[in-house]
Amino acid sequence: MGYIFDFVAVDYFLLASFILVSLYWFSTSTFGYWKQRGIPYIKPIPIFGNIRLQVLGVKPVVLLNQDLYTELRQHGFGGFFQMKTPTLMVTDPELVERVMVKDFQHFYDRGISVDAHRDPLTSNLFFLEGRAWRDLRHKLTPTFSTGKLKAMFDQIGACSDKLVRYIEEGRHEPIDVCKVSGDFAFDVIASCAFGLQFDSDDPINAELRRIISSLTSPSAKALLKQMVFIFSPALANMIGLKVFPKTMDDLLINLVRSTIKYREDNNVKRSDFLQLMLNVRKKEESGRVDRMEEEAQPEDDVINQMTHAKVGDDGGTENKEEVLMSDAVMAANSLVFFLAGSDTVSNTISYVLLCLAQNPEVQDKVHAEITALTQQHGGKWSYQAVREMLYLEQVIQETVRLYPLVFQLLRVCTKSYRIPGTDVIIDKGTQVTVPVYSIHHDPNNYASPEKFDPERFEGNNFKPSGKYLPFGDGPRICIAMRFGVLEVKVVLARLISQFSVKLNNKTKTPLEFTNSPNSLIAKDGIWIDFVKRL
Structure with missing residues (x-):
């Protein structure tokens, strides 16, 4: 009997040994990748590569990226491993500019493989690749022209006034501006995307907020899902993993359909995102899709020029079909409007208020500019008055340098690329990351990078470069950049005209960040005291 047990024990030992050896081999099988290509890299460890602290939730991704950046910065670029996936980090601003703009045709996809048939809400500008992305971008660019922004100005103003009233009612208590700015951003997008003004007890409002939230x-589940889509798309397809839950598919597609039906039945037209997509659909049905419906303004030209992306035939996508403006596509792009607008706008508002509270002399200067310009425009909140608030714009630019909307930009090499001035070849399919936060905080790029100094951006007007990437750069620059800036300027102008802001001691400084895979989110909120101006 003992012999049998010994035999079984040996079998289990051999099986366990085989599993461990196989796991070790599998997890380290790519670890010679960078060395074979003569590219500087950070030595990985089995299973985790260079992201052990990220996978275990010990260290926020943004700080892990900072550690990697510090080791690779001197080389201008270098390799690391996200588990077993070789990833190139670009640290040299000139090379960043090439990846994002000048040699964009080699890096035009984000490398997140999805199936739009299984996951209909991924038919949007964030997830689409190659020609499908280019064609959709081509159609949607007019949505954020100067004329369209002017048409949405009053809707943004109404939501701003609602926030001012809320703060007025509770101004004797410290307010977590991360929460209230998130509610504001949601209201703006609901109005400007769908023309909806939700009551607080509306069940659609509650469900949409819950799903968006x-x-x-940030959560371990969200981080794991993103890693599967980026590093193992075959596994994601095999297990039928969806980016968005079916409840979200049903809710948004039905919301689009019901809103369209109401407008058609009642002959209603609005100046919102949904109406502009409906206009595109009508043009598709008539066989013509014009890029611009109105005379272009000078400030529209930068985005328009970037949209003419060169997408080669040997790029990284098999999708050659045109993306038509179906109900699902309209829902998908409304969703990305919600996701991008809610998170980035609310974070930006929160961090600007933080910086103004910490720098009262800057706050006074912003208040003086707001007062002077509203008086010049007859005491009215006009589009032109807000547009002329250039110092406020500098404050926002410096804030998103310190606290960028996304702390890293992801790309994949879609066509093999020789790094200029070297013999190094980046293979097609290689993951590439641009560490925005680290570039923005590099003393080689900015003197005293931790200092809040809006004067850095005098006359810059949000112009991107290899050293400044809060909205990205190149053809994939955020299409709604000017809308987002307008939204932030309007609400901040309303708030600072009515209140002075002071930092409450409930705010933990220096800030700690959550383990969000892309966004800078303050771990314990940002608490502000709003003091009514006399």
């Missing part, structure tokens, strides 16, 4: 809030 679940998608934007």
Whole structure:
């Protein structure tokens, strides 16, 4: 009997040994990748590569990226491993500019493989690749022209006034501006995307907020899902993993359909995102899709020029089909409007208020500019008055340098690329990351990078470069950049005209960040005291 047990024990030992050896081999099988290509890299460890602290949730991704950047910065670029996936980090601003702009045709996809048939809400500008992305971008660019922004100005103003009233009612208590700015951003997008003004007890409002919150809030599940899509798309397809839950598919597609039906039945037209997509659909049905419906303004030209992306035939996508403006596509792009607008706008508002509270002399200067310009425009909140608030714009630019909307930009090499001035070849399919936060905080790029100094951006007007990437750069620059800036300027102008802001001691400084895979989110909120101006 003992012999049998010994035999079984040996079998289990051999099986366990085989599993461990196989796991070790599998997890380290790519670890010679960078050395074979003569590219500087950070030595990985089995299973985790260079992201052990990220996988275990010990260290926020943004700080892990900072550690990697510090080791690779001197080389201008270098390799590391996200588990077993070789990833190139670009640290040299000139090379960043090439990846994002000048040699964009080699890096035009984000490398997140999805199936739009299984996951219909991924038919949007964030997830689409190659020609499908280019064609959709081509159609949607007019949505954020100067004329369209002017048409949405009053809707943004109404939501701003609602926030001012809320703060007025509770101004004797410290307010977590991360929460209230998130509510404001949601209201703006609901109005400007769908023309909806939700009552607080509306069940659609509650469900939409719940799902948006679940998608934007950092969690181990969200991080794991993103890693599967980026590093193992075959596994994601095999297990039928979806980016967005079916409840979100049903809710948004039905919301689009019901809103369209109401407008058609009642002959209603609005100046919102949904109406502009409906206009595109009508043009598709008539066989013509014009890029611009109105005379272009000078400030529209930068985005328009970037949209003419060169997408080669040997790029990284098999999708050659045109993306038509179906109900699902309209829902998908409304969703990305919600996701991008909710998170980035609310974070930006929160961090600007933090910086103004910490720098009262800057706050006074912003208040003086707001007062002077509103008086010049007859005491009215006009589009032109807000547009002329250039110092406020500098404050926002410096804030998103310190606290960028996304702390890293992801790309994949879609066509093999020789790094200029070297013999190094980046293979097609290689993951590439641009560490925005680290570039923005590099003393080689900015003197005293931790200092809040809006004077850095006098006359810059949000112009991107290899050293400044809060909205990205190149053809994939955020299409709604000017809308987002307008939204932030309007609400901040309303708030600072009515209140002075002071930092409450409930705010933990220096800030700690959550383990969000892409966004800088303050771990314990940002608490502000709003003091009514006399």
